Each structure stands twice: as C-alpha cells, then as structure tokens.
Amino acid sequence: MGHNYPADSEDNIRQSASENIKVQQIKYVVSFNSRRKTERTYKVGDLVRIERQVPHDGKSKKLVEFQGPYRVIKLFPNERYVVEDTPMTRKNKRRYEAVIAIDKMQQWLTFSRDLDSGDDEDDYNTGNELEE
Secondary structure (H helix, E strand, O other), X not given: OOOOOOHHHHHHHHHHHHHHHHHHHHHHHHHHXXXXXXXXXXXXXXXXXXXXXXXXXXOOOOOOEEEEEEEEEEEEOOOEEEEXXXXXXXXXXXXXXXXXXXXXXXXXXXXXXXXXXXOOOOOOOOOOOOOO
C-alpha cells in the first residue's frame, strides 16, 4: 500500500500542493469579487429606504418591498445601522426605529451632479450672451 517515494519527495509534493491550493484560492476570490457590487456606506443623516417584511396579506414574499425614506441616526459595527422614520412617513404619530443590516438598505435618492454649487451660470450657455 505504501509508495516508494523518499520522505523528502513526499514533503515536497505536500508543499507544492499547498502552494497550488493557496494560488487557486486567491484566483477564486478575485474572480468572485469582480462580479460583486461595491459596498455602500452611509453616514449619520443620510436618507435610505429599507426592505420591510411583507405582511401576511397574500402577497408573494418574492416581491421585495422597499419603504422609506428613513434617516440613519447611528452606526454600529458589522455594517449595521440604526434608522428612524421621518415625520413625513410616520404612521399614527408613532416613531419607528430599528437596527438594519446594510444588505437590507438602499440609498433613497441619487444625484449625478452637485446641486449645492452656486455657479450654475458657467455650466449652462443660454445663448443670450454677446460674443466678443
């Protein structure tokens, strides 16, 4: 049943196999992460929408319902956030507060440009300016 390999050879084979496994594991991690969405982090005060449990009224659980806006009020470790409802979404004047995992959250609104800048005149040419 035993092999006729010297002890050195078996150690070299084991070492080589171990190195090959580590190289393959790194390749698998890189391949897997290349298709993953980058994690979004939120700050206190950000508006988010959260995935809420579908009530038992006959709706399919496969239909994910996001509700909001909710405001992030505290950050916890392991990508957990404390959120509260806004006065606009409050029901029966009862405040809603919960700890939510990042995978159950989405950003409420996204903008493609900075709306706070006051220099919008440079960005748009109305055609009324006289060219010199």
